[in-house]
Amino acid sequence: MDVLEPATEARKRAEEQWRRRRNLWTLAGLVLLGLLGLGLWWLLIGRWWVVVDDAYVQGNIYSVTARVSGTIASIPAYDTMSVRRGQILVTLGAARALRQLRLAEAVADQARQNALALEQDIAASRAKELALAAQLASAKQNSWRLQAAARAGAAQDLNAVLAKNAVNRLRAELAAEAAHSKSLAARLGPDGVDHNPALRAAEESLALAHLNWSRHVIHAPVTGILAQQSVQPGQWVEPGQHLFSIVPLKQIWVDANIKETRLAKVRPGAEVTLHAAAYGNSVTYYGWVASIGGGSGAIFAVLPPENASGNWIKFTQRVPVRIALDPTDLRRHPLRPGLTMTAQIAVDGPRHKGPVPAWFIRETEQPIAAAISTPARS
Numbered sequence: 001m002d003v004l005e006p007a008t009e010a011r012k013r014a015e016e017q018w019r020r021r022r023n024l025w026t027l028a029g030l031v032l033l034g035l036l037g038l039g040l041w042w043l044l045i046g047r048w049w050v051v052v053d054d055a056y057v058q059g060n061i062y063s064v065t066a067r068v069s070g071t072i073a074s075i076p077a078y079d080t081m082s083v084r085r086g087q088i089l090v091t092l093g094a095a096r097a098l099r100q101l102r103l104a105e106a107v108a109d110q111a112r113q114n115a116l117a118l119e120q121d122i123a124a125s126r127a128k129e130l131a132l133a134a135q136l137a138s139a140k141q142n143s144w145r146l147q148a149a150a151r152a153g154a155a156q157d158l159n160a161v162l163a164k165n166a167v168n169r170l171r172a173e174l175a176a177e178a179a180h181s182k183s184l185a186a187r188l189g190p191d192g193v194d195h196n197p198a199l200r201a202a203e204e205s206l207a208l209a210h211l212n213w214s215r216h217v218i219h220a221p222v223t224g225i226l227a228q229q230s231v232q233p234g235q236w237v238e239p240g241q242h243l244f245s246i247v248p249l250k251q252i253w254v255d256a257n258i259k260e261t262r263l264a265k266v267r268p269g270a271e272v273t274l275h276a277a278a279y280g281n282s283v284t285y286y287g288w289v290a291s292i293g294g295g296s297g298a299i300f301a302v303l304p305p306e307n308a309s310g311n312w313i314k315f316t317q318r319v320p321v322r323i324a325l326d327p328t329d330l331r332r333h334p335l336r337p338g339l340t341m342t343a344q345i346a347v348d349g350p351r352h353k354g355p356v357p358a359w360f361i362r363e364t365e366q367p368i369a370a371a372i373s374t375p376a377r378s
Contacts, residue, residue, distance in 0.1 A: 094216035111202035224248035265347035
């Protein structure tokens with residue numbers, strides 16, 4: 001037994017060393033296989049893609065503000081609610097605005113009546129001018145006849161003088177009436193009743209009163225989801241005060257911040273594959289590079305770096321790249337601004353040829369003012 005025990009222990013130590021060497025060789029083989037696989041992936045796939053994990057969902061956020069002052073009568077909408085364009089969000093008390101609207105309507109009606117009366121006065125004045133012109137013509141003939149008779153001794157000189165004075169009086173009356181007619185025409189305006197200055201001023205005041213009255217009902221400018229509600233019923237609001245924010249889920253894009261060392265091969269139109277942290281790798285989004293930012297994020301910061309100050313430290317900068325998403329993917333799996341994304345940009349491959357949506361270049365489908373429907377006059 002004493003002779004066999006050392007041999008057994010030596011055999012155990014040899015087996016242990018062999019197992020260690022085998023594990024080391026296995027580990028080294030796995031590492032080599034991993035490095036080989038990584039090299040093959042980089043050679044065949046990785047070098048043709050730029051992978052970005054610093055990407056965030058962005059979108060247009062519309063601020064709904066009050067345009068007139070007043071007390072909030074009702075709020076039929078609330079945070080996280082989906083609303084459609086033109087839907088009522090807030091109603092303000094409009095008693096004072098309604099009275100101002102009725103007063104403006106009365107003033108406009110009175111201005112129209114005055115313009116019509118002025119038009120009738122002009123017609124009467126011109127008719128009087130015609131009558132005076134006829135009387136003047138008759139008086140001229142009578143004066144000429146009496147003067148001729150007086151020269152021949154067939155009539156008295158006094159009658160001729162009276163006839164001449166009558167002609168002068170009628171001339172003066174005709175000139176005065178012509179001046180009065182021109183004054184009335186100037187007050188009416190050269191384009192008739194509908195373009196009378198007083199009537200137009202009253203109608204503009206009426207339109208302004210109607211606009212102020214209509215603004216007591218606030219509508220959604222776009223279709224989206226409400227956020228950042230900052231008012232409650234009964235609260236007094238002033239013009240310009242923030243009431244809601246609206247996030248249209250159709251107007252979504254991704255801003256990927258790419259390191260400057262990987263930016264050289266990124267071109268507008270390059271195809272992009274994306275994954276959202278909210279859905280995981282089970283959902284894939286497809287898109288394309290729409291545009292590349294005009295500078296790095298640091299240069300547009302509130303406190304940009306002062307590279308000439310003497311304490312400069314070099315950091316790898318990132319440049320924002322805007323990525324447009326396929327609308328079909330957005331309809332199937334909606335995204336919200338602020339969510340994180342992982343993007344893979346093809347640096348050498350086919351380019352996207354489709355047009356960029358109009359809202360992607362500008363803000364919205366149509367101007368906000370056109371989205372606000374005007375209530376009917378009461």
